[in-house]
Amino acid sequence: MKSHFLFPHWFRYLGLALFLIHIPIVMFKKEMGFSMHEEPVSDDLFNSHHIFFMTTTLLMAIGLFFIAFAKERIEDEQIFKLRLDSLQWAIYVNYILLVVSLILSKDTEHILFLNLLVPLVFFIVRFRWKIFQNNRLINKEEGQA
Amino acid sequence: MKNNIRVERAIKNITQAELAELIGVSRQTINTIESNRYVPSTVLALKIARVFGKPVEDIFSLDEED
Numbered sequence: 001m002k003s004h005f006l007f008p009h010w011f012r013y014l015g016l017a018l019f020l021i022h023i024p025i026v027m028f029k030k031e032m033g034f035s036m037h038e039e040p041v042s043d044d045l046f047n048s049h050h051i052f053f054m055t056t057t058l059l060m061a062i063g064l065f066f067i068a069f070a071k072e073r074i075e076d077e078q079i080f081k082l083r084l085d086s087l088q089w090a091i092y093v094n095y096i097l098l099v100v101s102l103i104l105s106k107d108t109e110h111i112l113f114l115n116l117l118v119p120l121v122f123f124i125v126r127f128r129w130k131i132f133q134n135n136r137l138i139n140k141e142e143g144q145a
Numbered sequence: 146m147k148n149n150i151r152v153e154r155a156i157k158n159i160t161q162a163e164l165a166e167l168i169g170v171s172r173q174t175i176n177t178i179e180s181n182r183y184v185p186s187t188v189l190a191l192k193i194a195r196v197f198g199k200p201v202e203d204i205f206s207l208d209e210e211d
Contacts, residue, residue, distance in 0.1 A: 076170040077170070077186050078171070078173065078185075079171070141176070
């Protein structure tokens with residue numbers, strides 16, 4: 001079956017690596033106590049704070065993107081359907097959260113960040129969970145046989 | 146939609162994995178079809194029927210709910 005606009009399978013590991021790399025960088029910065037309020041933030045678009053935020057966010061988002069849209073080892077129509085179902089769920093959840101947070105909060109920066117994260121993370125978790133369930137059913141049947 | 150792939154497999158004496166390999170899908174897909182959790186596309190149904198050398202209607206049939 002033809003797969004539409006998916007990355008090769010190994011992009012999943014590349015994505016995982018990118019995502020894992022961004023965690024210690026962000027933690028290191030937090031540990032060091034660089035806070036955006038301590039240093040005077042210049043109006044220049046490319047100040048150090050903005051560049052740091054941009055790089056780590058991009059690392060995370062691209063990482064998640066690669067994990068989410070890398071081909072499975074056997075990419076067939078059933079996986080395609082799971083993918084589509086999970087994507088639909090992810091969009092639903094994202095928009096519900098978006099609407100709720102728009103009503104309850106004025107913190108647009110964090111709302112934007114949440115909006116960047118939720119669809120991909122929810123999609124990955126739901127998609128992986130369904131695949132895990134399928135594999136578990138097979139193992140159960142083997143146990144009975 | 147109901148199907149009797151499990152029976153046909155037993156007659157032909159092939160496993161889910163072997164059938165999956167013959168038609169180029171994953172073993173999970175065959176398993177989900179057999180347990181009625183996934184309805185295959187027409188292309189896949191025709192491929193399965195070809196493996197067993199029977200018309201599609203002999204393997205797949207409509208359910209009351211369909």
